[in-house]
Amino acid sequence: MPSCETAGLGLVRHTSSVIAATSGAVAIGDLSVAAGVSSAHLAQRFKELIGVTPKRLARSYRFAATVFAIAPAGPIDWGDLAGGAGYFDQAHFGHAFRAFTGLTPTRYVEVRRRFLREHPGHVWDNWPLPAD
Template identity: 65%
Template sequence: MAIGDLSVAAGVSSTLLAQRFKELIGVTPKRLARTYRFATTVFAINQAYFGHEFRTFTGLAPDPARPNSNPRASGLGGFAWSG
């Protein structure tokens, strides 16, 4: 939701909304949105990087852990990773 739309819905100016938001939350709504977008991007990049590194290191694809039924997975804490 755009800051302007939020201020209209709240019945205050966008400046007042940003000031009150910063007083209560500690950052402006725009800064919070930018931080969230950045964190989401970093998480997505790290997930892709982790998958690549995991496959390179183990030769297996990182799937959700399940009880060990794969002899290649011994030493992985009792969980298998399908490949």
């Protein structure tokens, strides 16, 4: 019998792997139904074992995938980027962007472009958010 600390670990491990594999583009309600548990139970297990809800984890993955899709060297169609990432509209994307980074999308690109000018040839190594 699993201890209290590890109860639900398999559920959380499986669900988080689906969230990661889909880059957060999955309905959490569908995951709880597939697992045969309530959304509240799933959220409680996530909070207890990894400190965030599955919805927050999915938002983080989705945001990271979106930021990695930004090519700062060229023009950016923010509406297309937001729509492609599954955001309701550009305003929701901008709100999420500021919530995660403290920067507007435009300011983020300015910072990233400046960084690239000041550090030519720098390899990002999958770190999308340079320090301002």
